[in-house]
Amino acid sequence: MDFKNYVRDIQNFPIEGITFKDITPLLKDKTALKAASEAMLELVGNVEVDKVVGMESRGFFFAPLLASCLDAGFVPVRKPGKLPYKKVRKVYALEYGTDALEIHADSIEKGERILIHDDVLATGGTAKATAELIEGLGGIVVQCNFLLELKFLNGAAKLNGYPVKALVQY
Ligand code: AMP
Numbered sequence: 001m002d003f004k005n006y007v008r009d010i011q012n013f014p015i016e017g018i019t020f021k022d023i024t025p026l027l028k029d030k031t032a033l034k035a036a037s038e039a040m041l042e043l044v045g046n047v048e049v050d051k052v053v054g055m056e057s058r059g060f061f062f063a064p065l066l067a068s069c070l071d072a073g074f075v076p077v078r079k080p081g082k083l084p085y086k087k088v089r090k091v092y093a094l095e096y097g098t099d100a101l102e103i104h105a106d107s108i109e110k111g112e113r114i115l116i117h118d119d120v121l122a123t124g125g126t127a128k129a130t131a132e133l134i135e136g137l138g139g140i141v142v143q144c145n146f147l148l149e150l151k152f153l154n155g156a157a158k159l160n161g162y163p164v165k166a167l168v169q170y
Contacts, residue, residue, distance in 0.1 A: 003168045006032045021148055041069050043165040047142050050112040051075050055126055058119040075107040077130050092129035103133045110138030121146040124155030
């Protein structure tokens with residue numbers, strides 16, 4: 001299946017100059033949704049996974065689904081102020097300014113094997129900050145897994161040291 005047929009480009013969203021990859025056509029199509037989930041599971045192969053960490057908000061579409069199929073738990077990484085319990089925060093640099101992500105302090109045990117999943121790998125800042133949160137709790141990042149990779153932004157270079165897999169490259 002050519003998954004690119006189910007991803008539409010939205011020009012200048014959410015801000016001027018960005019071409020947003022809208023995956024809702026893929027999500028609403030039962031055949032494409034199932035095929036994409038299965039293909040992302042194949043990217044994981046027989047790597048052992050204890051938990052899948054998904055990033056707010058579009059990482060939440062597939063991460064719990066992958067977790068369930070991998071017989072693993074799911075952990076959300078969220079924007080500041082959303083998680084209710086004791087949490088750890090990571091501030092990271094954007095092209096202009098900074099952003100931050102949070103994870104519950106009790107969400108990962110030392111030595112647990114963690115699959116990171118998000119919908120899009122762009123500059124890699126989000127995934128790198130997530131990996132650092134996970135490692136701060138003692139987890140081991142076994143793969144960074146994405147539906148789409150914007151290769152021209154070279155995000156994988158920021159994730160060197162981790163296996164990076166994406167279903168579709170642009
Ligand atoms: P980055 O930290 O630059 O790798 O950005 C990754 C995050 O931003 C992911 O959570 C994506 O959902 C989102 N993102 C970045 N660029 C795009 C894009 N062109 N289309 C859709 N989502 C994007």
